[in-house]
Amino acid sequence: MKIILFSTLLIVWVLYEADCTETQGNIAKAYLKYLQDEGKLGESPQNLKTRYQLFKNNIRMINEHNSKQSSFKLGINKFSDLSDKELSQFHGLNSSLLQDEEDLLSSSPSLPVSVPDTVDWVAQGYVTPAKDQGRCGSCWAFGSVVALEGSHKKATGVLKNFAEQEYLDCVFTTRDGCTGGATHVCFDFNKNTGHMASQTSYPYTATDVDRSECDLTKFKNSLISGKVTGRVTSRHIETEENTVKLLSLQPVTLFIEATRTLHQYKEGILMDQTCWSQTNHAVAGVGYTPQYIIVKNSWGASWGESGFFKLMRGWSNCGLYISAQYPVVELTGEEETEEGAQPALYDHSAIVGPDPPKPDPDCSNQFGDSYCDRMSRASCHNPQMREVLCRKACNNCWIF
Template sequence: MQTISVLAVLALVFSCSLAYDVALNQPWKLWKELNNQRYSDAEEHVRRGIWEGNLKKVQQHNFEADLGVHSYWLGMNKYAAMTTDEFVKVMNGYNATMKGQRTQDRHTFTFNPLADLPDTVDWRDKGYVTPVKDQGQCGSCWAFSSTGALEGQHFKASGTLVSLSEQNLVDCSGAQGNMGCNGGLMDQAFEYIKENAGIDTEDSYPYEAVDDQCRFTKANIGATDTGFTDITSKDESALQQAVATVGPISVAIDASHGSFQLYKKGVYNEPFCSQTRLDHGVLAVGYGTDSGKDYWLVKNSWGEGWGDQGYIKMTRNKRNQCGIATAASYPLV
């Protein structure tokens, strides 16, 4: 989206005869091949410099993680040749500054402090979760979070797991306040689905990673909702109960850090994460404890090559880290 302008600035930074490590020539070539990355000569110069800088960060972090300093590890994924600022502008599309256009479809989750909840939940094991998807270079994370939550609730009600169309939401929910690849909100997506009396299947309305004309077809509806429920903001106990008793839940997080961009495995713990500066929509599909550390099991929409096969374990019960419980909701079916 904003790659060209960013590259112009970066070219100035890396134009001063930057000497690359020749020992990394083959790893760089292999990384490009594995991640299907092709660059012009000018862009190659810039990307190589960013990639080497990120490689040093990953190696240092993982050395410390192996020593027990960190609870998670980083990896040289397909985003390793992007700066963090560039990455956030391109990939993160949850727009917390938006205001919902309507409120009549909103309900509030009823928290029961006496509820006996399981220690571990993973809705993938119960058939509620479709395979990891890839939003591409389009700020449509909010659409993937929305479809993920509805896919789970539709399965709960019908016993059939149907992959739903993110492109339908990208193209058609502007009246509810969403802006396609330029951002949106999950609740506004749920509003659209109710008012539209449904959302098409992924097969009938495949993803394009660009804004396009609305092509919703009533005959291809895969699911619908009757509104949505918001979970008490910043209450991780309420979110835990919702995940345990309802199913996968749409959540918004602060994903603006390089540590998130390059996350590979382990329990992600980013002390500089914000509870309120939310910029990315994802799906909480479970929770548990790993080596004594509580975590949320979160499905992302950056493909299986990111994180732990497309998933991340995010710190749980640590003052709502990254704002995971700040704006959580799910559709009613």
């Protein structure tokens, strides 16, 4: 007890030494409370000043954003005193692996002509509660599992809570899955092995230290009444319209650029103006409304809106519309022997603040049309994509 008290007093002294003004002193008190709430009081004094500066920078960003008219709010959370390098540990999409994608098991999506105005797979019981990948770059496993759970529910009527750790241990045999991966190999693994355990029998450990630990005989197979027979991959759907059409069919794996703004997201309809569509994070689309896309993340239920977030429609959304994947699940004819998993409860109907401003095509653009056109040509695949990525707003040219 005395050691804990001494450590706490030492932390307070270090913070107040860094900031002796009244305003900064209040931030120091807020950071001490943050350390207590997040269980970070064990941080060494050597690192404390650096983390405190990161915390102050995030406080400044959050307060500045929340003071403006906006469709979303930011907030303090477990990411608020981490560096950019540390934040990358909570991503994990390896784009170089996507370039080597094997298409033998893949088919192009058959998109419906018309779709409902609103689709909510969470409310329909196709989605399990939010999970937490921890400090392991395993978003690719979590994003894949959401799509697999949705495909299995669609084919069999049973929602399973599948094990991300099986992907971590078994998909990559020569590299550490916590350093990143790709989603298509997960569905190919399920097809080739016919195996996927439940999270109950194969708990998540956020580690992939020993690549020789893949022994499927140790874990009961939960692919009973349904089996993976292939996957649907759309590498360059490039439009919000096609993404929505895919989402009308079932939950799908999507990719996004996870920015500091996304890390500090708290609630509302996110319109991130800080990204460049350089995707580094796998997530899952689980529905949509006329205003936004519903996305399930893998940063735990305490982050965002119960682990989910809403992305505004009508914007590029940090590369979310570039690619989509899901596995094809067909019935095996075997009788299901396991009970279904508990579905997520997420009421996404609340909208923070007024509708966001739309770009005015007649307003002035301080960067100039030539700059905007040049930047968009360098970062897009075709004229249709350029129109989405390059948006004018008064005195700004937003390039996503």
